[in-house]
Amino acid sequence: MPGTDATHRAIDAVWRIESARLIAGLARIVRDVGLAEELAGDALVAALEQWPESGVPDNPGAWLMATAKHRAIDLIRRRATLERKYEQLGRMEERDQQPTEADLVAAIEDPIGDNRLALIFVACHPVLPTEGRVALTLRLIGALSTEEIARAFLVSNATVAQRIVRAKRTLAEAHVPIELPGAAELPERLSSVLEVVYLVFNEGYSTTAGEDWIRPALCEEALRLGRMLAALMPDQPEIHGLVALMAIQASRLRARVGPAGEPILLLDQDRSRWDRVLIRHGVEALDRAIHSGRMLGPYTLQASIAACHARARTPGDTDWEQIAALYDALAQLAPSPIVELNRAVAVSMAFGPAAGLELVDALLASGALNGYHLLQSVRGDLLLRLGRPDEARVELERAAFMTQNERERAMLLARAAGGAGESARS
């Protein structure tokens, strides 16, 4: 039937829009994420059975919600009956207050998006391992199927299915309440949510040419999650900071790979290929983060650095002093050897290669980045700029030996053999 295919695509679209709200509302009443997802899935199955015959209803979201609500209420009634029987047997004196039907209807309506927000916080709960958080978030909030998540993360369906099952079980066993975290808990819980979102983004961003389209689509998923969070919690500056960071990084997706699939470093990219819509979107989000008046968090600082590059019409216009200052702030707030290495690059661009080399040598002495090829690669570039080609060649060859990436190795060896080259991360 020609109409069926169109109906199925329409159902897919409706599901994508509605499922998070549906599952979130149901989870509030049945107090179990796994059960909520099953009930929502039942409603989807009912739609798949009925809509090809009856046509897509005028308000498909309301239809799904009503169907799922009936099933939830049935379930609660059955439970209540069961409990009364237990009580008659004198077995159950103390039980949780079960909600009434009026509670159900109130809980499932979601005028301010609190349910969805609560669901995000539960899916990203620190009690779960990171991979469980990622899988559950993409499944429950992103409406991705197990197969899609598996393809996106280059693991088997069974692995993803198991991660999701385990995550749901862990949440149930730990009695994690399906509600927003209190003020005291909020900073830690929010940072767990943002970590998951950024991890999804980076998985998509690390895609190389020729891979399944669904991998780079993870960047879009992460941005969507970020924008959703920003709309639901507009007073959290770090959410806007993360949205800004992801949007500006994503703006370079088209420019950072050459025709043969070779990586193109930031300063060598064709800036006309940068996505202006995403840059504008990112800069707006960054403004909101900065104008919150609160101390800048690590995502906002990284977004500010990304924005410095986005604002420069040519590499020569880059405000390296500003970038070095931002890396100073980031190194104090969230110190890490990688931040320190990037700071060294920025300092070398702002104040000359000798100043950068000083920082790189300190890092080298600390041993924190032992075996990390970019340390050698940066050092090699700085030595080249200082007119010390023999030492530079040794470092670049060492870096080439250390990298796992064939294309990067070829680039490093070419630089070692050929001389001048600049360094910056894409």
Place this chain on the structure above:
Amino acid sequence: MRFMMLMYPQIEDDPESWGPDTESLQAMMKYNQSLSEAGVLLALDGLHAGAEGQRVAFSADGKATVTDGPFTEAKELVGGYWLVQVRSKDEAIEWAKRCPGRNCMVEVRQVQELEDFPPELQAVIDESPVSLGEHAGN
């Protein structure tokens, strides 16, 4: 994929009847909020009435002629737009169907991306220092 949803209000092209009333504005704000909370909204704008605008028409030899509004064929006037990032055309259509519109039309159009052009045109775009506008992400 990016889509532009273009709103065509099917009303008289004069500044008085052009703007929304309180009730429809509230409904529209709620709709915009739902787009935003779903994480799909990239940009939106509303436009002044065509009566306050101009049309610049070009003849076959490229000569420009400026006409002042109002425009008689008001049904072809764009009243505003939403730029959304979604996973499929069906999702964009589904969002368009949710617009609290009365007496209007919402046109759903996909935004062109670099890959949508044939190679020779891509080369022309690449040579230009000005970007296409959207070298959009998927």
